[in-house]
Amino acid sequence: MAALALLEDIANRRIRREREFRDQTDLLAHDDDWLMSRFRLPKAILLELCTELGPALQRETVRNHGLPVPLQVRTTLGFLKTGAFQRELADQSGISQPSLSRAMPAVWNGIIRMSPRYIRFPFTVGEKRAKQAFWAKYGFPGVLGAIDCTHVQLRPPSENTLIYINRKGTHSINIQVICDATCKITHVFVNYPGSNRDSFILANSAIPAIFEGNPPLDGWLLGDNSYPLKTWLMTPFIMPATENAI
Incomplete structure (x- = not known):
């Protein structure tokens, strides 16, 4: 059991490092054409969406600081756009499938709550x-x-x-x-x-x-x-x- 816990901790640290790097670069490092092809939203709207959803999505856990808001938004929009398997999207984003599964409902419920202000x-x-x-x-x-x-x-x-x-x-x-x-x-x-x-x-x-x-x-x-x-x-x-x- 101790060995399994150690392996899990090592894997989580690696995932966290990859996640932090990708979160800092992905949204700002690409042009609107690239972002539109993957998330159907331009950079300005993606950043605005992250700002709007931020207070509801920012939550800390005992072991780490949770998934960054841009990462939650990006992976959820990627799922809605492609309908791909959660595990595939999670691997591409450097997170676990259970983390993605927990994040997605929070994102789309937040979008639903926002919608009357815009639609x-x-x-x-x-x-x-x-x-x-x-x-x-x-x-x-x-x-x-x-x-x-x-x-x-x-x-x-x-x-x-x-x-x-x-x-x-x-x-x-x-x-x-x-x-x-x-x-x-x-x-x-x-x-x-x-x-x-x-x-x-x-x-x-x-x-x-x-x-x-x-x-x-x-x-x-x-x-x-x-x-x-x-x-x-x-x-x-x-x-x-x-x-x-x-």
């Missing part, structure tokens, strides 16, 4: 800015956002597996997203498995009530032909016959 559908002043941006960029008046759904593949639960099969035959959840003229996300609705149609998800989200409330929201969304035409939702002509329709 907000435009109202009042935001509503006016959204319309101005669509008009300035696309010459389209009165638009508050563009809506669509995207499939995120997953390993389905053991029960009700069939409801996760999408039209391409893979398992997924179907996520409704609205973005503004700069592609900034202003609304996310994650509630239905991949077999559900975009129009069904829209009908069961909060968006119809927002636009059809009293008073109704002044403006409309742009969607594709998977959505029905509504007073607040514009979709393309199926067979445009005039230049204006096109």
Whole structure:
């Protein structure tokens, strides 16, 4: 037992040295293209995310100072981006798989808690800015956002597996997203498995009530032909016959 404890201590010291070195260099040593290819975020946003999450993620343990915040954020984003095995990501980052497994929930729970401050559908002043941006960029008046759904593949639960099969035959959840003229996300609705149609998800989200409330929201969304035409939702002509329709 003593020999095993000694070997574990030596391994932990080696991992800690590698971790400290990589933590100090990885985020600042690479350009935005490299960071985007691995974490889908540029350097400035990664550093801001580390700052925002820092107070919640900084925790000390009896044996060491825990994983540095940038390392927790980087490895979690790497997992979310690639879906790679945790052990592979942990080895690349110089940490143990159990450490990574403990760190990831703290990071994504922190991101979820932050999200309402950043993902907000435009109202009042935001509503006016959204319309101005669509008009300035696309010459389209009165638009508050563009809506669509995207499939995120997953390993389905053991029960009700069939409801996760999408039209391409893979398992997924179907996520409704609205973005503004700069592609900034202003609304996310994650509630239905991949077999559900975009129009069904829209009908069961909060968006119809927002636009059809009293008073109704002044403006409309742009969607594709998977959505029905509504007073607040514009979709393309199926067979445009005039230049204006096109």
